[in-house]
Amino acid sequence: MERNSSLRLPMLGVLLCFAISNALPSDVNCLRSIKDSLQDPRQILSTWNFSDNTPGFVCSFIGVGCWHDQENNVLEVSLRDGGLRGSFPTGISYCTSIQNLDLSGNDISGPIPINLAYVLPYIVSLDLSNNNLSGPIPSIISSLYFLILLKLDDNHITGQIPPQLSLDRIKVLSVANNSLSGPIPSSIAKCRFLTVLRLDNNQLTGQIPLELSQLDRIVEFSVANNRLSGPVPTFSFSNLTATSYAKNRGLCGGPLSRCKNKDDEDLFLSGFSIGLSVSTTLSMLFMSFYWPTQSISKMRSYLFIIKKLKGVKYHLIPTKIPNQQILFIAENVTEESKITTMEKYVCRMSLAELEMATNDFDYKKVIGFGNMGLMYKATFLNGLTLAVKRLHKFETFEKKFLLEIEILGRLRHANLVPLLGFCYEMEKKFLVYKYMSNGTLHQWLHSRPQVEGRKMGWTLRLRIAVGIARGLAWLHHNNVLRVAHLKMSSNCVLLDDKFEPKISNFGDSNILMNTSGTPSSASNYVVPHSNLDPYKEDVYRFGILLLELVSEEKGQQGFSNEIYEALRIAENCIQTHNDGETSMLQVYQAIRAIGNARNDDFVATYVELF
Structure with a gap:
């Protein structure tokens, strides 16, 4: 069967189509704002040339990393040791997907923005060390929900460490070499994933909260050169030395000299009871391993105890245990490795x-x-x-x-x-x-209009169709992972506060290729519900979805030609079951062309959403 001429696209047209659609003006404006707001005596930002409009052109900028090299979607900005001068560039908020920001080793001055959590809501790594920042640490920094690394050391920051600074995911927290004063907040003990905590070379006073001993992952800790006093916390399985506490005359215990007012007998009894408890638990546990009739349910409980006992590793578990129990141990190790992979x-x-x-x-x-x-x-x-x-x-x-x-x-x-x-x-x-505040597309097409008294007009439906087609085409043809959704329907499309469509529900998807050109580890799972090529399955299902979008708009005045063209595109998609020649790239350009043919601002308005 000959393909419909409206879907016969040369490759150049496809590339130009993606060049327009993949531009993310907000991210481009973000980088332009950074360049305009900072003095650049070394001209390190000279490569930031905004006259280019090709897909992913900002990804070639020095210090800029993108989620994908064919889209101007900024993942990170790293301008370390660039000699840049000025205040913190608040225009960075336009980079809505940025996760890593490194401005260390520059001459950034002034305060840290008090609205930092709104400027960088999804930031994971923030390094502002070795600058000239002043003023306090804003308490709203505790709202940086996904933060893993925060480095503010070597600045001129004053005031107290905010007591709200109990970031759930933080692993590295460094505010050394500033002018911070007051106590160390005990809430830092809630940062249970901390591996590095540096508070040295400040003017901190009072005792080190003993609750910090709960930080059982600490490998680097320093409060040296402050005005602290009292006993130091005991960190489990760490090799901290006296240098971590140096130049604090009032500190004692741990690697330092003994605290004079401690009751040795109480210390002994406390240590003895803890040691006896752990020893008894381990003894019972190891005996149960050798007991031939031990049930697997109890094994699960005991292995859970082993995982909780600090310092006990899997390789220390006795080897003379039944095969099914060995397999269970291996299963847990595998789960841990899977979790580690997912955390990437x-x-x-x-x-x-x-x-x-x-x-x-x-x-x-x-x-x-x-x-x-x-x-x-x-x-x-x-x-x-x-x-x-x-x-x-x-x-x-x-x-x-x-x-x-x-x-x-x-x-x-x-x-x-x-x-x-x-x-x-x-x-x-x-x-x-x-x-996504507006729920699913299915709700809007079938239930929410009756409840809320609102109905989707044709223009909005067309924009939603273009967005869905664009997302599917990108999934099929991007060079990171080639993905077929396989379950596309209006229930799988979520709408944000601007009614921008977001494809969801990838649990039945088929990953067909990764960056090395080899099958993905997950691609073994193929849904056996269709004999279609997985890409063609998506094209077919999009055709059904497009009919669903068009169904109530056939007689709408002024848009009959557009609706007719949309129906022709839907028909071509559904014909994939027979001839299988239509790709999502072709579908995307065809439906996008409907909006391009308009004389209004459909195109300009729509492009801004991306």
């Missing part, structure tokens, strides 16, 4: 904080449901609202969970729902997304 893509969150944000998963918080599980609206203590998907248990439960993380964690696009985190605890699995 998105933030890991705790079950406790998700329970608190959803009122213990109150049914009143449910905002959607699907084959994979229930979706909850979650409101966190810092006011951030996110969406949490609680996955059901089923045969392919884990595979769907890992697929969703691999796809949405590695791919970032304006028309894919942003995956921000995951939780994997006690055999329960959760996925955390950016909250």
Whole structure:
């Protein structure tokens, strides 16, 4: 069958189409604002030439990293040791997807913005060290929910360390070599993932909170050269020396001299009881390993205890245990490695904080449901609202969970729902997304108009169709992972506050290729529901979705030609079942051409959304 001429596109047209659609004006404006607001005596920003409009042109800028080299979607800005001068560039807020910012080793002066959490809401790594920043650390910094690294050392920062500074995910916190005063807040003990804590060379006073001993992952700790006094906390399995506490005349204990007022007998009894408790637990545990009739359910409990006992590694578990128990140990090691892999893509969150944000998963918080599980609206203590998907248990439960993380964690696009985190605890699995205030497209097409008295006009429907087509085309043809969705429907399309469509529900997807040209680790899972090529399955399903969008608009005055063209495109998509020649790239340009033919500002307005 001959293809419809409206879908016969030369490759040049496809490339030009993506050149326009992949430009993200907000990110371009972000970088332009940074360049304009900073003095650049060394001309390191001279490569930032904004006259180019090709896809991904900003990705070649010095110090700029992108989510994908064919899109102007900024992931990181690193201008370390550039000799840049000026105040903190608040225009960075236009880089809406930025996760890493490094302005260290420059001459950035003035205060840290008090609205930093609004400027960089999704920042993961923030390095402003070795500058000339002054003023206090703003307390709102505690709302940087996804922050893992914060370095403010070697500045002129004054005031106290905010007591609210209890960042759940922070691993590196360094505010050394400033002029901070007052006590060390005990709330830092809540930063349970901390590995580096540097508070040295300030004017801190009072005692070091003994609660800091709960930080069992610390490998680097320093409070040297302050005005601290009292006993020092004892960190488990660390090699801290006296240099970590140097030049604090009032400190004692640990690697320092003994504290004079300690009751040795109480210390001995306390240590003896703790040692006896651990020894008894280990003895009972190891005896149970050798006991031939030990049940696997108890083994699970005991292995959980082993994981909790600090310093006990898997290789220390006795080897003379039944085979099924050895397999269980190997299973846990594998799960840990999977979690480590997932943390490369998105933030890991705790079950406790998700329970608190959803009122213990109150049914009143449910905002959607699907084959994979229930979706909850979650409101966190810092006011951030996110969406949490609680996955059901089923045969392919884990595979769907890992697929969703691999796809949405590695791919970032304006028309894919942003995956921000995951939780994997006690055999329960959760996925955390950016909250989409307008729900699903299916709701708007079939129920919400009756409830809210609002109806989607044709212009909005057309824009939504273009956005969905663009997202699917990018999934099929990007060079990071080639993904077929396989379950495309109006239930899988979420709408943000501007009714921008976001494709979701990747649990049944097929990852066909990775960057090296070899099959992905997840690509073994192929959904056996269709004999179609997976790409063609998406084209077919998009055709059905387009019919759903058009169905109520056939007689709308003034748009009959556009609606007719949309119906022709939908027909070509559905014909994929027979001839299989239509690609999502062709579909995308064809439906985009409907909007391009308008005389109004459809194109300009739509491009701004990307």
